[in-house]
Structure formats: C-alpha cells, structure tokens
C-alpha cells in the first residue's frame with residue numbers, strides 16, 4: 001500500500017537509503033549470519049534420556065549410553081583416529097592394541113601426537129581447538145586433565161543448552177537407526193526417550209534397503225510377518241513396521257546411507273539390490289508420500305575400506321546422480337533430501353536439482369566438510385540454484401562439535417554471501433539488510449522447514 005502512494009523516484013531513494021554500501025557488506029552479512037538460529041537437519045546427537053557414558057555432575061553414567069560429549073569423545077572422534085595413524089603408523093602401534101586401550105589413554109595418545117608434538121592444522125583438529133576456546137578453555141594445554149575436570153562438572157541437559165546457545169542452533173535433528181539393538185531397546189523401554197523440545201527424531205532404516213534378507217530376519221524376530229523375499233505380505237508388514245516406528249519416534253523424515261554403487265533401477269543380476277529396490281518402491285516411498293515426509297539419501301560412503309580402523313576406515317566413492325534423477329522423476333509425489341560424498345558428484349547434483357522441485361540438495365558431508373570445499377560447493381549451489389538449497393548440516397556425533405562445525409561453516413557462508421552480494425551490487429541492484437536477513441533465514445532454517453511442510 002505504501003508503495004502505491006510513492007512515486008518511482010521516491011521508492012528508489014528509499015531503497016537507496018537502506019542499501020548497504022559495498023565496504024559495509026561483509027560486517028553486516030557477518031552480523032546477520034551470526035544472529036540467525038539454525039535448524040540442524042542431520043546430526044547423530046541424542047537427548048539425555050538415551051544415557052551418557054561421560055562422567056558428569058549427576059553422578060549417573062551409562063557405559064553404552066548414546067549421548068556423547070566432552071573432551072575424551074571429541075579427541076577420540078574417528079576423524080582423529082584416522083589422522084593419528086598418519087603420524088604413528090600401525091607398524092609402531094598395532095590397531096588391535098589401540099582399540100584395547102581405555103578411551104582416556106586413546107585420547108592422551110591423540111592429543112600428544114596431533115595437538116602437542118605437531119601443529120593441529122587439519123580441519124578436525126582445528127575444530128577441537130575452536131570448541132575448547134569457545135567454551136572458555138585454553139587450547140594450549142599440554143595434557144587433557146585440565147579439560148577433564150571441566151567436563152566432569154557439567155550436567156548433561158544443561159550442557160546441551162550451553163552448546164546450543166554457543167552454536168546458536170534452535171533444533172537438533174537426531175538420526176535414529178531402528179535396526180541398532182542398543183537404540184531400539186531404549187525406545188521400547190521408555191516411550192519418552194526422544195521427547196525433548198530441543199530435538200527431533202529421524203527414522204534411519206539402512207538394512208531394509210541394503211540387505212533386505214537380514215532386515216527381514218530381524219523383523220520376523222520382532223513379530224512381523226516378513227520373509228526374505230519381498231512378497232506382497234512382506235511389503236504390507238514392512239509398511240506397518242515403518243508407520244509404527246515413525247509414530248513412536250514422531251520422526252520428521254526417513255533416512256538411509258547408500259554406497260557409491262547404488263543404482264536406480266538396480267542391476268538386474270543383483271538380487272540383493274533388486275530386493276532393496278522393491279522395498280524402496282513399494283514400502284518406503286509410499287509411506288513417505290502418505291505422510292508427506294521427505295526421504296533422505298546420503299550417497300557415496302564405502303564402509304570399512306580399512307576395517308582395522310573401524311569407524312575411521314570408511315572412504316568416499318563417486319556415485320550415480322542419474323539414479324537420483326530417475327527416482328525424482330518416477331516418484332513426483334515424494335520429496336528427496338540428498339547429500340553426496342564425492343566432490344565429483346556436486347555439480348551434477350545441482351544441475352539435477354534445477355530439473356526437480358522434489359529434490360533438495362543439503363550439506364557438505366563428512367570429507368567435504370572442509371572450508372575450501374564448503375566454499376566451492378556453496379558458491380556453485382548459489383550460482384545454479386539461487387537460494388533454494390540447504391547449505392549445511394553439522395553431522396555432529398559429539399555434542400560439542402556443534403560449536404565448531406557451525407562456527408566454521410558460518411564463516412564460510414559469510415565470505416560466499418559477501419562475494420555474491422558484491423557481484424549483484426555491481427549491476428546496480430541495491431542490496432538491503434532485508435534482502436540479507438531474508439536469504440540467511442531461508443538458508444539456515446526456512447528452506448528445510450518449507451521442504452518439510454511442502
């Protein structure tokens with residue numbers, strides 16, 4: 001209404017008055033990005049009710065608890081296990097010996113070789129330092145004992161609040177693998193285990209797609225009428241199982257991680273892949289469509305390339321984006337959240353997302369979560385997709401990692417956005433604070449919420 005009463009010249013003048021001068025763009029973008037609360041759409045973090053193995057002020061620990069946090073967990077994170085084996089090779093420290101050590105000894109070993117005797121330059125090392133610093137601890141300590149006392153004094157639930165405040169995250173999305181007995185038993189024993197206003201659940205169902213006969217045997221054990229072949233009865237029972245668990249968890253989407261050789265349609269000679277395809281087409285995607293929930297596919301991880309490194313032994317491989325395109329085309333009533341592990345797949349994924357509104361590329365996953373690659377991928381996504389993508393997720397497995405993952409990613413986003421706005425401003429199109437607030441809100445929160453609601 002206001003616009004209609006102003007002349008064109010007055011409107012242009014008004015816009016000009018709120019436009020950000022070129023030399024002020026970066027600090028304004030930085031301030032807006034820092035203030036935007038984040039919806040973290042993929043982590044492996046848990047509510048305190050899942051138990052924690054970490055010593056804390058409540059005096060209660062659970063050796064198989066799932067809520068991981070604190071310096072011991074940060075320093076023994078699998079990225080750092082892989083990195084310490086670059087410095088102290090298996091010829092000097094056999095893997096089986098390292099795995100026999102208590103976690104505190106593993107942590108001391110990693111701290112000594114990666115943080116004290118060498119400069120901690122890798123992204124995973126720098127992340128630990130950023131986190132310690134933001135918690136108010138001195139990252140120059142020669143021994144971890146100085147930090148251990150600090151974490152042992154924390155109350156797990158209050159510590160979650162502190163980490164969420166420091167990282168400015170408003171919601172943490174869990175990953176809840178229902179075929180993991182430890183996790184499943186906790187949901188069955190306590191139906192409120194996932195109820196925490198700070199967290200959302202996600203039903204993770206890898207074995208259904210990757211090894212249906214094995215998943216079917218488990219489902220049969222749990223009382224579902226499922227057999228190793230995906231018959232009509234088996235499919236109905238898989239759908240019943242999925243719906244029960246989606247309800248139990250109050251999950252916001254379903255998710256799977258897939259190897260680089262995932263193909264849709266599956267190779268006709270690969271019976272395991274064909275069974276997975278039937279379950280995908282006839283059970284998983286129909287359930288997602290009925291519930292209007294996205295199906296998340298994380299594609300490109302080769303598991304246990306070096307089995308002796310355990311979780312640290314997985315690698316990345318080039319996947320098939322055409323398979324993603326075919327799924328988006330054949331299932332227009334479904335929504336696909338997709339992230340891919342290989343740098344080589346990123347361009348084709350962007351191009352595919354230009355063709356399919358039901359495809360939402362998200363995050364810079366795992367080995368891509370490094371500033372140089374986040375910069376490259378985010379820039380490319382802006383150039384090909386405008387602001388219609390989700391630039392990042394934390395993938396944090398250790399609560400405290402939220403602090404560094406978001407601090408580092410926000411810095412990259414500020415640089416990429418500033419460059420982008422500078423280039424637009426060069427055309428004469430003014431950039432206002434409102435433009436920036438609108439874009440940043442979409443990127444760090446709104447695009448995901450809108451995709452869920454769509």
Ligand SMILES: [Zn+2]
Pocket residue numbers: 042043044175395
């Ligand atoms: Zn993950």
